[in-house]
Amino acid sequence: MILHIDQMDQTPVYQQIRDQIVAAIAREELLPADRLPSVRTLAGDLGVNLHTVNKAYAVLRDEGYLLMRGRSGAIVADFGQVATPERVAANAERLATGLRQLALEHCAQGGTEETFLEAARTQARRVFADSAAGSSSEGA
Amino acid sequence: MILHIDQMDQTPVYQQIRDQIVAAIAREELLPADRLPSVRTLAGDLGVNLHTVNKAYAVLRDEGYLLMRGRSGAIVADFGQVATPERVAANAERLATGLRQLALEHCAQGGTEETFLEAARTQARRVFADSAAGSSSEGA
DNA sequence: GTGTATTTGTTCGTATGTATT
DNA sequence: TAATACATACGAACAAATACA
Numbered sequence: 001m002i003l004h005i006d007q008m009d010q011t012p013v014y015q016q017i018r019d020q021i022v023a024a025i026a027r028e029e030l031l032p033a034d035r036l037p038s039v040r041t042l043a044g045d046l047g048v049n050l051h052t053v054n055k056a057y058a059v060l061r062d063e064g065y066l067l068m069r070g071r072s073g074a075i076v077a078d079f080g081q082v083a084t085p086e087r088v089a090a091n092a093e094r095l096a097t098g099l100r101q102l103a104l105e106h107c108a109q110g111g112t113e114e115t116f117l118e119a120a121r122t123q124a125r126r127v128f129a130d131s132a133a134g135s136s137s138e139g140a
Numbered sequence: 141m142i143l144h145i146d147q148m149d150q151t152p153v154y155q156q157i158r159d160q161i162v163a164a165i166a167r168e169e170l171l172p173a174d175r176l177p178s179v180r181t182l183a184g185d186l187g188v189n190l191h192t193v194n195k196a197y198a199v200l201r202d203e204g205y206l207l208m209r210g211r212s213g214a215i216v217a218d219f220g221q222v223a224t225p226e227r228v229a230a231n232a233e234r235l236a237t238g239l240r241q242l243a244l245e246h247c248a249q250g251g252t253e254e255t256f257l258e259a260a261r262t263q264a265r266r267v268f269a270d271s272a273a274g275s276s277s278e279g280a
Numbered sequence: 281g282t283g284t285a286t287t288t289g290t291t292c293g294t295a296t297g298t299a300t301t
Numbered sequence: 302t303a304a305t306a307c308a309t310a311c312g313a314a315c316a317a318a319t320a321c322a
Contacts, residue, residue, distance in 0.1 A: 019241070019244075022244060022245055022248045023244050023248070025248040026244045026245070026247035026248035064249075065248065079248075079249050079250040080250055083250075091245075091246075091249050092259075094245075095242055095245070095246055095251075095256075095259050096259060096262070096263055098238065098241075098242045099239075099242060099259055099260050099262075099263040099264075100263040100266065100267060101159070101238075102235055102238045102239060102242075103260075103263050103264050103266075103267040103268070104159075104162060104163050104166045104267050105162055105166070105231075105234075105235070106231075106235055107166035107267050107268060107271050108162045108163070108165040108166040108205065108219075109204075109219050109231050110219040110220055110223075111235075112268070113264045113265070113267075113268040116235075116260075116264050116268075117257075117260060117261060117264055119232075119235050119236055119239055120239050120243075120256075120257060120260040120264075121257060122236070122239075123236060123239040123240040123243050124239075124243050124253045124256050124257055124260075125253070126240065126243075127240060127243040127244050127247050127253075128243070128247060128252070128253040128256075131247050
């Protein structure tokens, strides 16, 4: 798994790390029970402070993506097993809120329901196609 | 147009103002050429500092939702007329990025393409239905 | 087993930028 | 403008776990 930090990007570094790990999980480059590098190792590779990586890991743990027990490293959680009802509900809520916000802005900009759904289909196809491809061609 | 500030909400106040004005434009409660209250008036109504409202207006201007010329107040822009090619492209890019991010997270959480699109349809229906209804039943 | 060195996540403090008054 | 509060990111030092001679 190779992460890349864009210092020109205005989004916080810990968020960039968090987003790319989520993307790696979605593409199944990271599978449940996979171990992530230590905060120091990853921080060294990325050229950032260990606290920045640590914050990204903590966020991912709070969101249910990672399991972290003491100093034994962080591993990828199995969402099917860790999914508590409230977490599933929270995730559904976040998805709905995000989609509504995007639809709202698209509408305010003069877009139509159909162009919004077309964009949603396009992105969904990309993401889930990559996910399917990753599970077969992955292994390096 | 009635705005409401939630001090318990962790999102910045200026962002809440910005989001609700965008929502009002989407629902067509605010129409092109409509005048917005002055920063002092709105700040007084909401009980916040005028700098906060001013920041929200500035963001909306930069995003193309508002026109602000000097001290003559802010008015709602007509996206059809103000839409420069680069702004249209930027808006499409923001929509695509947002949708891809949501799809990615849904995928990483074990969701499917179909459940994602179902959620998108649900939210789009709500937003665009409100928009259509707002243009006829608006006035309260 | 014991002691040391290394690696790990955590705690403290600091500097900078942003949000808001 | 000035001041306060919070978020981001960094650095030094700490304590728990591990490796190894």
